[in-house]
Amino acid sequence: MNTPASARKPYQPELSRSWWLKHHYYRLYMLREATVLPLLFFLGCLLYGLYCLAQGAAHWQSFQLFMQQGWVIALNLLAFAASLFHAKTFFALFPRVMPLAPARLMIGGQWLATLLVAAGLLVLLGGWL
């Protein structure tokens, strides 16, 4: 029994489910991972909207009423904040993975793209011409 193989006592650290609560950095990591939860809600809204659009004018009206509910607006505002937090973390990765230009320039360029898309959608859909 006392062979080298059985005498081996490997250290197996026990990781609890709440490991990520123990450090500020881990909590931020989990918060970033959680940005997809409100995103999923918004994607569900988009799918429901597509479905209503395919069903006809009356359904589209009911989709608009659905989107006007307070809790839906609140969750979508959360999704908006999550998308910005995700963008902040995601844009910082690009210059690290592919350092083509100074990091600040690349990050700024990506924010500019986000801004231009938002402005373009406002002009196209919102009649803010």
Add this chain to the structure above:
Amino acid sequence: MNSPKRSDEPIWWALFSAGGVCFAVFLPGLILILGFLWPLGLLDASLLQYAQLLTLLQNGYGLTGLAFTCAVICLPLFHAAHRIHHGLHDLKCSYSGVAKLLCYGTAAALSMLALYLTFLLRLAG
């Protein structure tokens, strides 16, 4: 001669990063408009009325419609599936491939639904 078993992970990571770009670049503006400004009536939303929207989608929309659906629904779905899959592992809730199958399977099924509905819209009206 046996060829080595290839990992499928590059596919999921590629979809994850493509979806991440879409989530960061396209979604903030779209959420702001559809989730907030439009419901509160802060836009002159004539284009978002049924008839106008349908005309917009049907005239000269074609492949652009499918590209739009991919960019704002399908790729973000795979991005979310990837983060949830790895998040479940972080929370020690991942059970040998089941979570992976469920996450990416749901994303694939909802993506097919979105593309199907986009395709239907071209015939509607």
